[in-house]
Amino acid sequence: MHANAKWEESAVDRSTVVDLVMTERRAKRGFLKDPVSLDTVCGILNAARYAPSSSNIQPWKCHVLTGDARNRITTKAVDIFRAGPDKLAPEYPFFPQPLHDPFITRFNLFRGQLGDAVGVPRSDKYGRLKDVERQFRFFGAPVGMIFTMDRTLEWASFICYGCFLQNLMLAAKARGLDTCAQQIWSLQHNMLREELGFADSDMVVAGLSLGYADNNLAENNMPNHKLDIEEFVTFVS
Known part of the structure; x- marks a missing residue:
């Protein structure tokens, strides 16, 4: 039987599973201490590497942090942040x-919901700073990832990078794990470059927390409003 025919036979089941993984993936901001094996991490990355990229240039580079290395990086990141967040x-x-509408309205709605969930209103500047520190601890996740890219590439490579990160997050979800992609790690590029030893020619794109989510936390059970397709799609025939 032709390979395509085999695929078509189970297309309904496959689409149901894939759709479920996509719709259940959420950013999680609190994790259990349960370890994640390196074999599992490698399996996730092995699947994610099949992401599309323009002319197959594959701009992604990934640093996986666990154990002592993860603890050292998070401690330094928090110390640097405490010493002068305005300097980063x-x-x-x-x-x-x-930021303008409609984006600022969506931004404020989300930030308000998140503040309510973690018990930190936007007026609480000290509480907000402490909440940022949680980000620099990978929200307690046992695995942290730092993603870099050659800075001489054009901005279009961010499209490719987004495909790779989405692949990674979906592969993790399919394995019962959760993630939170974190642009905020770009603030720590000087420390990360020194600690991880990558070249000045590489820029920090993002970080990512990976582990088993603690779903008893309110911030991991927030409503997640997504636009209906009628709000962002124009059909032309």
């Missing part, structure tokens, strides 16, 4: 300033 600048802008 990312390798690339996260949002335009000012």
Whole structure:
């Protein structure tokens, strides 16, 4: 039987499983201490590497942090943040300033929900700083990842990188694990470059927390509003 025919026979089952993995994937901001084996991490990365990229240039580079290395990096990141959060600048802008509608409305809605979930209103500046420290601890996840990319590539390579990160997060979810992609690690590029030994020609794109989510936490059970397709799709025939 032709390979395509075999695929078509189980297409309904496959689509159901794939759709379920995509719709159940959520960013988790609190993890259990349960370890994740390196074999599992390698399996996730092995699947993610099949992400599409422009002319197959594959711009991604990944540093996997566990054990003592993870603890050393998180401790340094928190110390640097405490010493002067205003001194940290990312390798690339996260949002335009000012952020405009409809994006600012969505941003404020999400931030308000997150603040309520973790018990830190936006007016609580100290509480917000402590909450950022949780990010620099990978939210307690046993595995942290740092992603870098050659900075001489054009911005279009971020599209390729997004495909890779989504593949990785879906592969993790399919294995019963959860993730949180974290742009904020770009703020720590100087420390990461020194600690991990990558070249000045590489920029920090993001970090990622990987582990088993603690779903008893309110922040891991927030409503997750997504636009209906009618709100972002135009059908042309």
